[in-house]
Amino acid sequence: MSAVIPPDVEITDQARTPVEDPTLGITVTVENGATPPPHRLVTIGDSLTHGMRSGAVYQTELSAPAIVAYELGWLDQFRFPTYGGPGGLPLNIELFLRELQDRYGDKVDWWELPLALFTARQWMDGGEDYWERGPGSAVPTTTSIPHNLAMYGWDLRDALSQTAGRMLSRLRSPSDALINQRIENDSERAALRIYPTQPVSGRDRTVFDLAAELGKDGDRHGIETLVVFLGANNALGAVTDLKVVWSGDGYRDLDRKGEYTVWRPTHFVEELAEVALRVRGIRAQHVIWCTVPHVTIAPICRGTGGKIEPGSRYFPYYTRPWISDRDFDPGRDPHITADEARAVDSAIDQYNDAITDVVRDARNGGEDWYLLDLAGVLDRAASRRYMDDVTARPDWWRPYPMPAPLATLNPPYTSEFLTADGNGGRATGGLFSLDGVHPTATGAGILAQEIVQVMRRAGVQFRTPNGAPRSEPVGVDFTRLLRRDTLVTRPPQNINSALSVFGWADETLDLIRTAVPF
Template sequence: MAKLVAIGDSLTQGFQSGAIYRTDWSFPAIIARSMGLELPNDFRIPRFPGSGLPLNIEEALRWMKTQLGADIDLSEWIVRFPVLLGRFIDEIEDLYERGTGSRPAAFGGVYHNLGVWGFRVADSFTITPNYCQKAIENEEGWIQDDFLGLPTASMYRTALRVLNPKLRRERMDWTQLDNLKQIVNEEGVENLILWFGANDCLGTVLDLELKDMEDTNVTTDAIARRKWNLTNSQVFHHDFTQLVEKVKGIIPSDTKVFVGTVPHVTIPPVTQGIPPFDGKYFQYYGRFFAKKENFSPLLQKHLERQKIQQIDARVDSFNQSIRDIVRLQSNNWHVIDTCTILDALAVKRNEMLDAPARPLIDYYAARGLSDHPLLRLSPIPSILRLDVRDGNRYAGGLFSLDCVHPSTIGYGIVAEAFLSVMKQAGVSDTDPVRINWNEIIAHDSLLQVPPLLWENIISAAEKNSILWDIIFRVIY
């Protein structure tokens, strides 16, 4: 019997710092460990060669330090840094388009963690390995070795490796839910995690542009839907209803299901709020390196307060749909309100800039855990952008370098939240106190040894924010 299966997007898969790499420290993997399961045998997880897909910022910076040293001077910024970054990117492209990463994996079974970064709700029952291969071929074009190009269709390459790692012919039409069905048929499933919805709105803060899906009569084709980065509320409700109905048709009636809500994507440090502040929202939201001292709404890409409020309202509608749909199911279906957790941990929105440790202190105090291991760290972690000074963490810690996805300890907090509800639901061996926080902290590389060049990156971006904003526009 499979004690735990997880289906979702990047948050479920364990995406960090721009890449899927450390799948062994995703929040479902942390839950599995706390339940006494062994990885990768009792809880099967995919592995990704090299530094993962698409671009591991942390590994790139660590490698470039070996070439540049701990500081980057002006001449190195102009000449050596772009060349080294290009070399790092080219090696990833070679690995996943022509090397080991492009070949079938040795493992031919079905993974217990079926998360795929970038997936939206509808992708869970529409994207297949066949679809992935066609998407990869279409995006590849006639130039195989692109200059300064990451592996084409990286999300679909990731999905292919998760859904059908050995490229078995009979599995080329299997979606995430078909993989779930195979586990049910072979092993059965005691507990299922479902966490989707972030990618139905995340593109708004990544693009700093709102492409709203206003029409409700839209295609289910994954690529065609990517022209919108904010899913229509009714479409989301319809997609999530379909997801739940399809899952119900697969799992036994006694399987316990745990469903996460969608976090407000406007809170993570991928965007920086620029005053004036009205008590909840800033007037402008720029990139992670934006500063009020040199921010120009005319020259720098940004979202204004009204659009941020529109995004938050849409997320609220998504979460209302999730709660309403789950409420209609049996007592074995449960909601984990991850949105409320992130709201509670917000620093700027909660006006805690003068005391950034306070949100996490209050969060654990409300749970009777005033001596939690994370509160013994110095400084106490927060969801602010990771800042490094003289090689040591100065601020942040709960989010990775992409400023969107949690760090390893951040995923530990997510695991605690799911375990708390699982314990209340009567699942054995799911007391959150069973989490080995010393182990999680020890495996958080950003916490233990932050990459020294991150300090240089942030400093250069803040001092030349208009130039960096132009570079980001070219990249995206």
């Protein structure tokens, strides 16, 4: 049965028209001095800017903010958290599947499942030992403030209220579980690499407090560009949990809000007002606000069956990508309905209208704030929703122009779930990593490219690593990212077209439902 839609959710037939002008047509006097502020880039966000890929924060030098810092010629000064161990935190699906592939080949046959399960337990136990009892268990003793202040799983309230002190208070002595080998307190362990833990007296600071301290450096602005990308986790639970639970009275409570998977628009707007107030207290020359992508496009939930009617963007049901249309049973398999998906998307449109209003009010007040409509970017790249269905495209829709190194890939680089061709290459997908939510390295490059374009609109000077100004057009080096993007260039071959490995892993290990955070 579908969840009752709250009265403040305004259901719409078509997706919100994207905003293409980051200035909203409002002119603001911009003062770009010869010498930029000391902190050229600071980001406050969630997993999409933290650097999560395939279920783990790992190789965070390939996060979208780090890619922007590289293009600024400032990566050597850009501070960001790093995560070592066997694949980062908490569970690296790519490395996990490569381990299975090394032992059992491109396909795990049914008679190999018991041994594969044993191998998986051993592999997961290695990560658990590293983070709970090994080198990763030590609380960092850092004093410097990172420039990338993003944390996976965080929504607006987390960014407003979480502190290092609270993270430390929630750490507990781990148990070496025989069956459930998820890394305990993975979120707290990851967050303690974002917050400075020294001095002890500073452990009550939020990420907004930390950004404000960076903003105090310099004469007028300590930060040149501040990027705010929050809000996806106020709706993402609807597709990761395949359950729509609208926010209630406890939405502001850190200990209660986990009951909800989608925030009512009125609740989101109230939280957003607090975020905007905190951002206004940060001395940043330019501020870029990102809109919330429609979470129902992420391939972690796959529309099954044909569209509900000609011209619709919705399928009757949304379920896990490894459940085929033939095998799907709404009485047995987890899912949300077309009406629920439409309600979630409509709520996100209201979130994004509210974010747009925040930027508009700021620009009308003379502040150099910009809107980066990433919801529109992802809508324009949505394969099954729009690319494959001409009748579902709204009047404003046109395909997203992929950067040349990605546009020439064969097979095409799409938003579908990533699969392998059985011959060492990729069969489908490319934009999303193996958790079906977070981007690949090249997908993070697309986000970075959009940020770069808005920064150039703001007059930010990009330089080469040796300090020389870069010539126009300034773009992300996607050839460099392709060399690092192992999922796009050589994905694990045990992800076949039926995604049976993922279905097996989810059923036997709770891999997606419990081990992978979003």
